[in-house]
Amino acid sequence: MEDNEKILVIPDVHLRGWMFEEADRLMEENGITQAVCLGDLVDDWDQQLNRAAYESVFEKVFWFDEKHPNTLWCYGNHDLSYMWHKLESGYSPYQEELVGKSILEMRKRMNERLMYAHSIGKCLFTHAGVTWEFLDDLRFKGFNIRGIRCIEDVRDIVNQCMEGELWRDASPIWARPTFEGNFRIFGEYGVLQVTGHTPVGMNYLNREKTILFCDNFSTYQNGKPIGPEKFPVVTARGEWVDDLWTKGSC
Secondary structure (H helix, E strand, O other), X not given: OOOOOEEEXXXXXXXXXXXXXXXXXXXXXXXXXXXXXXXXXXXXXXXOOOHXXXXXXXXXXXXXXXXXXXXXXEOOHHHHHHHHOOXXXXXXXXXXXXXHHHHHHHHHHHHHHEEOEEEEOXXXXXXXXOEHHHHHHHHOOOOOHHHOOOXXXXXXXXXXXXXHHHOOOOOOOOOOHHHHHHHEOOHHHOOEEEEEEEEOOOOEEOOOOOEEEEEOOXXXXXXXXXXXXXXXXXXXXXXXXXXXXXXXOO
């Protein structure tokens, strides 16, 4: 991939299947051929009984992936909660079988394009971000942290992890911006971490310009959007270059 080629980022979805239709439209209109989805496909406020919403979002996932077969997909904590039987906010026991079967089908179709972490050039994509605390803890579990030499090494270590390493606060599926000051990493290497998970009022970079926070499609409980519903666009150089407006859910 060329360093200046644009990558459309699809932040946390949470049953908003229309996001994939908008992503497809914006990619075609702007000549973008690569997309990365940051996960959390399922669950939202008071939607536990809305089976149609769960069915629809996976229909849109498979439609989008067929049309854009190089799309990279990250697991979110809400997606993994169904695979690991971990109850959390929004979890629907009524949709367990549907979500479980759908994610297994994603694994079958997407193979290594569905992972905890992906990298393109100097961009590292995870649901919530890689922290020093997380990597340091892995050092005591036998992972070769001292052998890290590049962003791909970090990606590969994260993708070797299992439930025991990942279902914790500092992990790439759970980390929050409160870790930003002391634990976010890679600034000296020119790497841009692209993360969702924590709802934000607008897409923004941290002060060091090493982390892009972009979960701006999530809503308050009354359905009002928290952010402006924009898809961020980054390049393999590790740069955030644009935000593309959607037409919204209407």
